Amino acid sequence: MGIAYNVIPVKDAKKSGEWFVRHFGFTIRNDRGNYLSLFRDNRPILDVIESDNDTRAVFEVNGRTRWVITFFTDDIEALYARLTSDGVKTRPISNEGIYGKFFVFEDPDGNLFDVWEHKDCELLF
Structure with a gap:
């Protein structure tokens, strides 16, 4: 049916959640302290979870x-x-x-995200 949400590692879930609320208008749901769910309207978008490892939601292709x-x-x-x-x-x-x-942007924890605009593609939510 589709992907329900994505989870990314962060150093501080509360701080990261507030950053996404400020910049993207998400709302915080399911606050479990070190794990937050971020929604847009009634759609789950992203979960942030505290990690004690220096791990980020990125990967490399040809050194990039x-x-x-x-x-x-x-x-x-x-x-x-x-x-x-x-x-x-x-x-x-x-x-x-x-x-x-x-375009690509970086959150405070070093996670990279892509942003896409396509006038001929309609996404239905």
């Missing part, structure tokens, strides 16, 4: 660090401008033609 999760937006320029003005580490927007526009 890659993200595990891609967010979808209908206004990539506005989101990019807001995140960069708030001091979030971002890579430049890349226009990949028929595949849409993308």
Whole structure:
């Protein structure tokens, strides 16, 4: 049926949850102290769990660090401008033609995320 949610490791679940609430408007549910569920409206989006290891939700391909999760937006320029003005580490927007526009950002724990905008693709939630 689909993916219910994704879990990422963080150093401080409360601090990380507040960061995602501030920058993306998520709401915190299922606060278990060291494990939080982040929702958008009634949809589960992301869970953050405290890890005592220096582990991040990233992997490498040909020596380049890659993200595990891609967010979808209908206004990539506005989101990019807001995140960069708030001091979030971002890579430049890349226009990949028929595949849409993308950019990568980093959360305070070093987890990488991709953001995608595609005017010809409709995601139904």
